[in-house]
Amino acid sequence: MSRVVLKLGADISTDIIYPGRFMATVLPTETPQFCFADMTEFNAKLRAREILAGSVIVADKNFGCGSSREQAASCIKGHDLKVIAKNFARIFMQNAINLGLDMVICPGIEASEGDDLIVEGGVVKNLTTGRSFEIDPMPKARQAIIDAGGLIPYTRKIVLESHGR
Numbered sequence: 760m761s762r763v764v765l766k767l768g769a770d771i772s773t774d775i776i777y778p779g780r781f782m783a784t785v786l787p788t789e790t791p792q793f794c795f796a797d798m799t800e801f802n803a804k805l806r807a808r809e810i811l812a813g814s815v816i817v818a819d820k821n822f823g824c825g826s827s828r829e830q831a832a833s834c835i836k837g838h839d840l841k842v843i844a845k846n847f848a849r850i851f852m853q854n855a856i857n858l859g860l861d862m863v864i865c866p867g868i869e870a871s872e873g874d875d876l877i878v879e880g881g882v883v884k885n886l887t888t889g890r891s892f893e894i895d896p897m898p899k900a901r902q903a904i905i906d907a908g909g910l911i912p913y914t915r916k917i918v919l920e921s922h923g924r
Contacts, residue, residue: 761878769845794838846866856904869890
């Protein structure tokens with residue numbers, strides 16, 4: 760079970776997720792401090808570690824639109840948050856897959872901050888409202904990369920398996 764800690768609308772750009780003025784910071788160990796930096800209250804909770812790992816951001820359509828900066832996915836992953844959105848911008852989604860960000864495409868999702876959600880059996884169940892929403896599953900290859908923690912761990916796993924390790 761995961762709690763919704765942030766509810767967002769449509770067209771959330773990478774500038775909102777990771778403002779451009781922080782682009783000089785690229786290390787995955789440093790990007791999380793700037794996650795939603797201009798949403799000062801939410802950012803302060805993240806930096807103070809008041810938000811539990813595995814918590815959920817719920818968004819409408821086109822989450823991660825705008826630039827191709829991978830820091831937008833990196834900063835969210837750095838806080839071990841899950842993103843459930845009606846859909847994702849193409850470049851953000853590929854960056855997020857490559858980095859192993861936990862994300863779910865759920866075109867009908869309805870949830871509010873504070874709701875408890877669970878993802879199982881091809882649906883997102885909102886335990887607070889009692890409603891369920893079908894997910895659009897990731898292609899198996901993409902899901903395997905996410906499950907491995909990103910493209911580098913996935914590739915490492917494949918190489919080691921091919922050498923009998």
